[in-house]
Amino acid sequence: MADSASLPPERTLLEALPDVVHVGKSLKCSWSDWFLDFDGELSHLVLLRSLRDNAHMEIRKKLSLEYVRYKDRMAVEPVVRLTQPEVLEVPSTAKIVSVSLHQPADVSGKKEDFKDARDIWYNNGISFVPERGSGVISFVDFKGCKTVKVDALKKRADVISYLEKKNLPQDGTLPIVRERLRNHMAKVAKKIRHLNHVQLQPAFPNPSVICSASQDISLCADD
Numbered sequence: 001m002a003d004s005a006s007l008p009p010e011r012t013l014l015e016a017l018p019d020v021v022h023v024g025k026s027l028k029c030s031w032s033d034w035f036l037d038f039d040g041e042l043s044h045l046v047l048l049r050s051l052r053d054n055a056h057m058e059i060r061k062k063l064s065l066e067y068v069r070y071k072d073r074m075a076v077e078p079v080v081r082l083t084q085p086e087v088l089e090v091p092s093t094a095k096i097v098s099v100s101l102h103q104p105a106d107v108s109g110k111k112e113d114f115k116d117a118r119d120i121w122y123n124n125g126i127s128f129v130p131e132r133g134s135g136v137i138s139f140v141d142f143k144g145c146k147t148v149k150v151d152a153l154k155k156r157a158d159v160i161s162y163l164e165k166k167n168l169p170q171d172g173t174l175p176i177v178r179e180r181l182r183n184h185m186a187k188v189a190k191k192i193r194h195l196n197h198v199q200l201q202p203a204f205p206n207p208s209v210i211c212s213a214s215q216d217i218s219l220c221a222d223d
Contacts, residue, residue: 062087092116096127096140111140111196119209121218128198130207130220137198137207137220150182 063081081087095112115133122128125143130136141147153159156174162181163170170177189195206223213219 059087092133094129096120096129098142110142111138114138121210121212123212123215123218128210128218130204130210132206132208132223135203135205135207136194137200137204137210138196139198140196148181148185150178150185153178153181 062084092115093112094114094117096110096114098108098110100106110127114129115131117129117131117133120127120129125141126146127140127142129138129140131138148162150159153162156177159174159177159181160170163177166181166184168180168184172180192199204220204222207220208223210218210220
């Protein structure tokens with residue numbers, strides 16, 4: 001420390017980080033020292049206890065606190081119960097919620113039951129979610145900017161702008177052009193099996209992560 005009670009300039013770039021090993025041990029003492037091999041994946045009873053404390057109601061229904069409370073680190077029964085297929089299948093599903101940032105927070109669900117979703121990318125009001133378990137990339141349109149709501153188009157000029165993009169005839173009154181656009185959207189919808197999935201050819205068997213390369217280009221990695 002300098003006489004002026006200020007740090008030297010080079011030390012302002014330093015940041016103190018905790019000891020990772022001791023932080024891990026502090027979760028539940030020496031339980032962190034005993035690793036378990038689950039088909040090539042390492043875990044330990046600390047993580048299993050954390051799983052039990054998960055707020056997901058489906059997990060809490062399938063597990064009892066007695067499975068992990070006051071158990072010896074060599075206990076076999078807790079490991080067996082906590083790793084049963086019925087429990088492991090629950091965290092493989094995910095959902096997207098919208099939260100209003102005020103107190104108390106207003107939480108509303110947007111979409112549930114994403115299968116083994118491990119990543120999410122948000123761009124221009126749309127969330128893209130690669131579902132490794134379903135082999136699809138789902139999307140949720142938060143602002144409704146990508147879904148044409150024909151009945152919400154009150155002005156003829158608004159309908160005409162969509163017809164121009166689709167190279168469709170633009171003559172007629174507002175009811176006529178609106179019906180023309182509605183029929184076109186219905187024909188397109190019939191060709192698409194799942195309207196909330198990104199249409200890919202060829203499809204990705206196991207999409208895992210997704211990111212943005214530019215405003216109009218996204219990159220997705222497949223296992």
